[in-house]
Amino acid sequence: SCFHSSSTVAQQPPLPHSRFFPPLEAAMLPDGTFRGRVAFITGGGTGLGRAMTATLSHLGAECVIASRKLEVLQQAADEISGQTGNKVHAVQLDVRDPQAVTRCVEHIESLTGLPDVIINNAAGNFVCPSENLSANAWKSITDIVLNGTAFVTLELGKRLVRSQKGAAFLAITTIYAESGSGFVVPSAAAKAGVEALYKSLAGEWGHYGLRFNIIQPGPIRTKGAFSRLDPTGQFEAGMLSRIPTGRLGQASEMANLASYLCSDYASWMSGAVIRFDGGEYVMMAGEFNELHKVTADQWKVMEKMIRSTKGS
Amino acid sequence: SCFHSSSTVAQQPPLPHSRFFPPLEAAMLPDGTFRGRVAFITGGGTGLGRAMTATLSHLGAECVIASRKLEVLQQAADEISGQTGNKVHAVQLDVRDPQAVTRCVEHIESLTGLPDVIINNAAGNFVCPSENLSANAWKSITDIVLNGTAFVTLELGKRLVRSQKGAAFLAITTIYAESGSGFVVPSAAAKAGVEALYKSLAGEWGHYGLRFNIIQPGPIRTKGAFSRLDPTGQFEAGMLSRIPTGRLGQASEMANLASYLCSDYASWMSGAVIRFDGGEYVMMAGEFNELHKVTADQWKVMEKMIRSTKGS
Amino acid sequence: SCFHSSSTVAQQPPLPHSRFFPPLEAAMLPDGTFRGRVAFITGGGTGLGRAMTATLSHLGAECVIASRKLEVLQQAADEISGQTGNKVHAVQLDVRDPQAVTRCVEHIESLTGLPDVIINNAAGNFVCPSENLSANAWKSITDIVLNGTAFVTLELGKRLVRSQKGAAFLAITTIYAESGSGFVVPSAAAKAGVEALYKSLAGEWGHYGLRFNIIQPGPIRTKGAFSRLDPTGQFEAGMLSRIPTGRLGQASEMANLASYLCSDYASWMSGAVIRFDGGEYVMMAGEFNELHKVTADQWKVMEKMIRSTKGS
Amino acid sequence: SCFHSSSTVAQQPPLPHSRFFPPLEAAMLPDGTFRGRVAFITGGGTGLGRAMTATLSHLGAECVIASRKLEVLQQAADEISGQTGNKVHAVQLDVRDPQAVTRCVEHIESLTGLPDVIINNAAGNFVCPSENLSANAWKSITDIVLNGTAFVTLELGKRLVRSQKGAAFLAITTIYAESGSGFVVPSAAAKAGVEALYKSLAGEWGHYGLRFNIIQPGPIRTKGAFSRLDPTGQFEAGMLSRIPTGRLGQASEMANLASYLCSDYASWMSGAVIRFDGGEYVMMAGEFNELHKVTADQWKVMEKMIRSTKGS
Ligand SMILES: NC(=O)c1ccc[n+]([C@@H]2O[C@H](COP(=O)([O-])OP(=O)(O)OC[C@H]3O[C@@H](n4cnc5c(N)ncnc54)[C@H](OP(=O)(O)O)[C@@H]3O)[C@@H](O)[C@H]2O)c1
Numbered sequence A, B, C, D: 001s002c003f004h005s006s007s008t009v010a011q012q013p014p015l016p017h018s019r020f021f022p023p024l025e026a027a028m029l030p031d032g033t034f035r036g037r038v039a040f041i042t043g044g045g046t047g048l049g050r051a052m053t054a055t056l057s058h059l060g061a062e063c064v065i066a067s068r069k070l071e072v073l074q075q076a077a078d079e080i081s082g083q084t085g086n087k088v089h090a091v092q093l094d095v096r097d098p099q100a101v102t103r104c105v106e107h108i109e110s111l112t113g114l115p116d117v118i119i120n121n122a123a124g125n126f127v128c129p130s131e132n133l134s135a136n137a138w139k140s141i142t143d144i145v146l147n148g149t150a151f152v153t154l155e156l157g158k159r160l161v162r163s164q165k166g167a168a169f170l171a172i173t174t175i176y177a178e179s180g181s182g183f184v185v186p187s188a189a190a191k192a193g194v195e196a197l198y199k200s201l202a203g204e205w206g207h208y209g210l211r212f213n214i215i216q217p218g219p220i221r222t223k224g225a226f227s228r229l230d231p232t233g234q235f236e237a238g239m240l241s242r243i244p245t246g247r248l249g250q251a252s253e254m255a256n257l258a259s260y261l262c263s264d265y266a267s268w269m270s271g272a273v274i275r276f277d278g279g280e281y282v283m284m285a286g287e288f289n290e291l292h293k294v295t296a297d298q299w300k301v302m303e304k305m306i307r308s309t310k311g312s
């Protein structure tokens, strides 16, 4: 075929200064941190969801992963469970369907009891000029990201409230949820909605023992994200140049942050929104960061000109 | 009946210091500012939408207002047009239905040409503990607020792009779109989505001649909002006490701000999010604003205690 | 000399699509809006401060402008007053010196009475790699911008509180106050401080009749700003390319916004932060806005690749 | 004496539902995470600074703590070092004095080499109505918090850049840095400045191997903070009622978060601002969170009223 899947696209090497920012892949929390805990991860069979599942399982959690492709889930579950020795259940679920969500949650309840950790990670996205977006394309993304997250959160939340059981919720959004971004507009809107949902419930449902936090990842190579956001691989170099740490993130790094937020080490955190992006956001947003292009010689000239300026 | 409509609920008088913040109800822009312009306002038959329509019409715009209740729209259109002498068209539209949106926009195009000003103001909302929210209740709000705004914006946007015609878009969101809020969670999520949509398109579609701005109103008495957010009227006093300007806003004031943002006086504004709330948000969010309760005598005691503190 | 002052640097023409966003230079508020009002504007002799003074004076205000260079102030005062027929007073003031601020305010009080409108607009700034910043350079900026604004605001605020007189405060900050930005770091920090100061006082001092709002301008050509931020003029083209409205702002446009915020038309606005930047901020901050570079043909290829992607 | 120090003030018990959010006090990172690393902590002799020092030392770091009171520092250094077996150096420093900062950094450089971890934690604060603030009171806070942080950061930053050595910077700000707050206005302004400083440098200095992150703590009992912010102890109950997790934070919990951010586990995090506040901010800021007061019976009445509302 004339199209390569993103995983075969030539990848950019990290920038030299990324040597200052070495990724640490090992799990950082103490062994057994999640012993006796149940974690539910949507989209847990691939990409970041899979990495978070692997880390939670490694730390002792019994995991349930759910998405549309049962085969993918089952394989991931088997592999992770094989490595960690802890149970990982695969459950088919399309989060867009509220009745399917209810059935799934009932199933989980009977399988493992209500979860202690819930990670809303399932999402869809693709790049597209907004003038080409149909109402259907709009809904194809927002139904998964916003409604799907809401259905899962409300269904589990209600049952947790009813059972007077505490839990830690985590949503995976994106750095452009706050700023917005062209060319991924349904995703931006839906992820912003997810953030408001979580901040709202952090205030409303805290007294029921529920916490809600958010991670906004920057670019982390996964097949799912990169094949739909940079299918030709041509934007990766530009991306690297505006990430102060000079490299993409790694799924295992995000899994460490996620496991922290879902653990009792973070039991006082709620309503927090954590940017995890190598510094990309502040680099892009800062109006004068363009001046990185100025050479030392040019700075000398500019400095003199500035000094010689009289008045306003 | 044992239930009063909110308009009959005893209203709180403004606080004394609101005398420093007198509402100015007259239109502030020069006559004819919108002469020759067409404005499309969803939910333009009631509340804030009606006030914005009245002001734009007064300033010379030909207006099209659209929502579900044609009768209400028609009456508003007639009254406004009667006062201003400028045409106001009433068009029935349920913004949740993308095909209806397409038909409505086609109708407008033939009626007035594509609009120069588009105000996404239609919304639904009600207070409810989130553990009582069904999937349907969730969708009843987000379908209007987020999807409805998207359908209207995308449909008009595409046609404006195709016709190489500029326009100013305005969305009406709310102060809790950013912070989130319990008890109005679907609204918070959907309005946050609207904000991301607008910020995204401000960046993406500027070169097509389109601008996108947002007003986040605080509490402004309208039947629609207050009957569903404070049906008993019992929270209004609390609200007033945390509004630094000591009073609710008035629809005519917001109409002045909206008309500014949609006029060429603001032709350089895009991607802006303007809080219009009497100061309520910063008052609520500021951790130590509770100390307003401290009396002058208590301050003296506290000051001495602080001065006498040694070390950390 | 081998250095041109910025005003002689070749200026970039606006982009073609800026025709959709024509600047309106005339004053937008009704004549006499500020009749009988006194406005105090720091840095009112040059650039944006001068434009705001001219507009307020045109609308009937008696103005007091203050900065270090009395001659510049006096000339501006005379010119503006000559055009508008309303008094403009020039007062020498270095805002870094709290005693000078007290004396200046005493002088104003005897001259015009306490002002109804206070605009903290004076500032200093220059571009510089942060590793070259001395403690003195840091203080040279933050003393003007943050301490200067605080001294003026506290001194006037106290007296207004004591006299039970209301007033509208406005601070001019910048779009990078929130995001931060390299190469203008003292300015970023100080302007962020000013924003927190204003949001804080909006909550604390509302009940005294005082309102506080903020404008964050994007790039507007003034000699003061451009000679110190882009002395060679080489960054202007890059700037334009990321401003969705395709042009720089004009001082007169900002003066219209400022006059609105300081007028009773905005008497319900307090604690608001208004970005006025042609859309630059959302364009820079949005992660995928880079895709503006993708051609229509490339989009077709990318779309096919995305469609052909199977799984995650 | 008639004034109790805050530590003797009767403390509020946590709310019952805080049982869902048990504090975990043990260090969460693997032993030796900071082995071979040097950490510099301003204000490291008391409160949160001391807790962070203890955790870093426990995890293997050689620590240098600096503030004005050498005796306090020395005692803390000895105690911590006694427990962990790792060196803790006490250095006298007033961060307001740039020359003292330079000397201190020179001293550290010779003592331990340039640090790998820098925590700007020193601060001053007290509650006070802003109309009572003198210019000196303003400067007493902002000089420590903003200028002190800048002097330390610039001095160390320059040397790290020159030596081509990477490092992780962390600043401790507060939840009201973004929102502002009355009655702690100089602190709000200065902390907002610190945040902008850090976000700016995260973009500018990343390519030198430097990362910059921020923690915004909510209320954590320390003598330094509580004796100056709630000297009488009377506001603690109100505080608890708006913290969704129903309790204050603990210094050891914050130390875990801080150690994570300064470790290589977070080597991809830069420019992040992390709220660590038990959910207090979103609870305060959310406009309808007041409705927590509504009883189940009142909700039934309200629901009926809302359902019976016709039209807008
Ligand atoms: N990687 C990045 O750079 C990056 C950056 C920012 C944010 N994120 C976010 O990180 C999360 C994970 O992304 P990723 O990069 O790991 O991509 P991914 O592998 O494509 O993950 C998306 C997951 O969502 C599941 N999913 C999609 N539609 C679903 C539906 N209707 N019902 C249930 N599950 C569904 C998918 O499984 P099925 O196909 O089996 O349903 C898949 O496992 C997403 O929320 C994404 O937005 C990623």
Ligand SMILES: NC(=O)c1ccc[n+]([C@@H]2O[C@H](COP(=O)([O-])OP(=O)(O)OC[C@H]3O[C@@H](n4cnc5c(N)ncnc54)[C@H](OP(=O)(O)O)[C@@H]3O)[C@@H](O)[C@H]2O)c1
Pocket: B042, B043, B044, B045, B046, B047, B048, B049, B066, B067, B068, B069, B070, B072, B093, B094, B095, B096, B120, B121, B122, B123, B124, B125, B144, B148, B172, B173, B174, B175, B216, B217, B218, B219, B220, B221, B222, B223, B224, B225, B226, D311, D312
């Ligand atoms: N008033 C406040 O204090 C306040 C505060 C914050 C934000 N806001 C926002 O301000 C805007 C106006 O609110 P308001 O107070 O003026 O209340 P309102 O009178 O109830 O306005 C809502 C309008 O939306 C229309 N609408 C509802 N569903 C629709 C649908 N499916 N399709 C088309 N139109 C629909 C309604 O007309 P039909 O019933 O005829 O469809 C109505 O005209 C809303 O966006 C609201 O969220 C108001």
Ligand SMILES: NC(=O)c1ccc[n+]([C@@H]2O[C@H](COP(=O)([O-])OP(=O)(O)OC[C@H]3O[C@@H](n4cnc5c(N)ncnc54)[C@H](OP(=O)(O)O)[C@@H]3O)[C@@H](O)[C@H]2O)c1
Pocket: A311, A312, C042, C043, C044, C045, C046, C047, C048, C049, C066, C067, C068, C069, C070, C072, C093, C094, C095, C096, C120, C121, C122, C123, C124, C125, C144, C148, C172, C173, C174, C175, C216, C217, C218, C219, C220, C221, C222, C223, C224, C225, C226
């Ligand atoms: N132009 C832009 O693109 C832009 C963008 C973002 C923000 N801004 C902001 O807009 C405001 C006005 O800037 P501008 O572009 O009009 O530049 P400007 O003409 O250089 O204005 C700065 C003014 O501040 C006064 N000033 C400086 N130091 C002072 C001191 N110690 N005491 C009293 N007054 C002092 C100056 O007058 P003296 O020299 O006589 O003291 C001058 O009038 C500033 O706050 C700036 O940060 C401008």
Ligand SMILES: NC(=O)c1ccc[n+]([C@@H]2O[C@H](COP(=O)([O-])OP(=O)(O)OC[C@H]3O[C@@H](n4cnc5c(N)ncnc54)[C@H](OP(=O)(O)O)[C@@H]3O)[C@@H](O)[C@H]2O)c1
Pocket: B311, B312, D042, D043, D044, D045, D046, D047, D048, D049, D066, D067, D068, D069, D070, D072, D093, D094, D095, D096, D120, D121, D122, D123, D124, D125, D144, D148, D172, D173, D174, D175, D216, D217, D218, D219, D220, D221, D222, D223, D224, D225, D226
């Ligand atoms: N505790 C909370 O609830 C809370 C909430 C939000 C933010 N914070 C922040 O957390 C940090 C630590 O606060 P804390 O609660 O632990 O209070 P703390 O014990 O009073 O800590 C402040 C430290 O700063 C040092 N310091 C003050 N002025 C200094 C100067 N001029 N030069 C050098 N060091 C100086 C003090 O030591 P010397 O007196 O020896 O100089 C002291 O060790 C602060 O940044 C504070 O703003 C705390």
